[in-house]
Structure formats: C-alpha cells, structure tokens
Amino acid sequence: MRFFLLLFLAVFPLFAQTPAPAEKPAQPSPKKTAPPELTEFMGRTIAKTMHWTGAEWLLRKNREQEENSALMIKQLKIQPGWTVCDLGCGNGYHALQMSKLVGEKGTILANDVQPEMLDMLKARTEGRGITNIKTVLGEFWDPKLPPGSCDLILLVDVYHEFGNPVEMLKGIHTALKPEGLVALVEFRTEDATVPIKPEHKMSRAQIYKEWQAHGFTIASEFHGLPWQHLVFLRQSKAGEMPVEPKPAALPDKTGPETKKDEPQPQP
Numbered sequence: 001m002r003f004f005l006l007l008f009l010a011v012f013p014l015f016a017q018t019p020a021p022a023e024k025p026a027q028p029s030p031k032k033t034a035p036p037e038l039t040e041f042m043g044r045t046i047a048k049t050m051h052w053t054g055a056e057w058l059l060r061k062n063r064e065q066e067e068n069s070a071l072m073i074k075q076l077k078i079q080p081g082w083t084v085c086d087l088g089c090g091n092g093y094h095a096l097q098m099s100k101l102v103g104e105k106g107t108i109l110a111n112d113v114q115p116e117m118l119d120m121l122k123a124r125t126e127g128r129g130i131t132n133i134k135t136v137l138g139e140f141w142d143p144k145l146p147p148g149s150c151d152l153i154l155l156v157d158v159y160h161e162f163g164n165p166v167e168m169l170k171g172i173h174t175a176l177k178p179e180g181l182v183a184l185v186e187f188r189t190e191d192a193t194v195p196i197k198p199e200h201k202m203s204r205a206q207i208y209k210e211w212q213a214h215g216f217t218i219a220s221e222f223h224g225l226p227w228q229h230l231v232f233l234r235q236s237k238a239g240e241m242p243v244e245p246k247p248a249a250l251p252d253k254t255g256p257e258t259k260k261d262e263p264q265p266q267p
Contacts, residue, residue, distance in 0.1 A: 038163055083109065088155060161200075
C-alpha cells in the first residue's frame with residue numbers, strides 16, 4: 001500500500017502541471033452585407049448619388065444667391081455646445097459655417113459615404129484652427145452615428161439620393177437625442193421654375209408620406225427659402241397619427257432667372 005502511495009505522489013505533479021487545453025480563438029463576426037439598393041421608394045424615383053468629382057458644384061459662386069443658405073442656417077437655431085450632424089456633408093459647405101455656431105464645446109459630425117468628399121473637407125479646415133469638426137465615413141445603408149448623440153441632423157439635398165432609405169431613416173431615428181430634430185432640406189417639386197432635375201426634387205406631400213411612415217413627426221416648417229423646402233422632424237411619440245401638409249404659399253423668387261442644371265450624377 002505504501003508503494004502505491006509513493007507512486008501516486010510521484011506521478012501526480014506531472015498531471016497537475018499539464019496546461020489546460022487552449023481555448024479556440026473567437027471567430028470574427030461576419031461582415032454585414034449591404035442590403036439591396038432600391039431604385040424606387042413609396043412611389044418616388046430615387047436619384048443617383050452625385051459623384052465626388054462633381055464636388056465643385058457645391059461651392060459654386062451663386063449658391064448663396066440661389067439657396068440663401070445663411071437664412072436656412074439661421075432657422076436651425078443652433079446652440080453652443082450642440083452636437084450637429086451634417087449628413088451628406090460633401091466638401092463641407094454647411095459644416096464649416098455651423099462649426100462657428102456650436103463653438104468649442106460643440107461638435108459637428110461631418111458625415112459622408114465618399115472618403116474623397118471628407119478629404120476635401122479636411123483640406124478646407126487646414127490652417128483655420130477648426131477643431132470641432134469630426135468626419136464620419138458612413139455606409140449607403142448606415143450613417144454610423146452613435147445612438148442618442150445628435151441634437152440636430154441636417155440633410156441638405158441628399159435624402160432623395162438614399163438607395164436604402166428604410167435603413168437610413170432607422171439610423172437617423174436612433175442617432176437623435178430624445179428632444180433632437182432633423183432639418184430636411186429638399187428642392188421643391190411643387191415649383192416648376194426651380195431648375196433642378198425632377199428626381200432631385202421632393203414634394204412636401206412625399207416628405208410627409210415617407211418620414212411619418214418611419215417613426216417621425218413633423219415638428220415645423222419654414223417656407224422662406226428661394227428654391228427649397230425646410231422641414232423639421234422629430235421622433236414620433238406613442239399614439240401620434242400621420243398628418244397631411246397644409247397649403248403653403250411659395251416665397252418670392254430671389255434667385256437668378258437663368259436656369260441651371262445639377263451636374264450629371266456618376267456611378
């Protein structure tokens with residue numbers, strides 16, 4: 001008996017020191033596949049996204065005269081310290097202006113799906129001492145915005161190009177703070193004199209139809225821009241029902257009489 005006890009004591013340390021089998025490394029989560037891109041949505045033809053090579057059109061000299069962006073930004077009532085997303089920011093025409101309004105304690109999330117656009121924006125900020133603009137490279141189906149992060153999300157002439165509107169509306173809804181607002185700016189379908197291609201315009205009725213069907217409520221509107229609608233939206237509350245747009249008078253024209261077309265979108 002003593003022999004077996006001594007043998008066990010001699011062999012046991014060998015088993016005790018044997019390392020446990022290594023755990024299998026965690027498998028990386030599969031990359032999310034892009035949902036199919038739509039060409040039509042709720043009765044509307046979806047426009048093609050303007051290619052970054054046409055970005056100079058966004059900085060055209062007569063843009064302020066045509067769109068009165070200064071008046072539009074004034075209507076946003078941006079407060080110091082806010083987090084504002086310029087969704088579809090392009091080369092930063094509006095982001096740079098809004099960065100002054102949010103101040104040092106605020107943030108502009110300059111969001112675009114084309115890295116070339118964001119590179120142009122970064123180049124425009126160089127040497128200006130601007131530190132409150134953060135670029136965000138989104139996907140065509142996901143804005144990549146943190147949940148509950150934005151006081152205001154501005155979309156200027158970009159929503160009509162979303163090939164995955166349902167997914168994007170969900171991402172926008174999630175990114176808003178509880179009291180946050182969306183400011184949607186779109187060229188007016190109702191005005192035939194607005195010299196923009198039909199697929200790059202939206203009617204108020206279509207805006208109401210699409211956004212109210214996906215968790216948003218109309219908060220207010222501004223009808224004083226030369227060529228565009230400005231519609232403010234918020235997250236719907238329980239029990240709120242969709243409404244129809246009330247008649248709105250078109251503003252007096254302040255833009256040029258000569259018609260100019262948007263650049264041809266490129267794939």
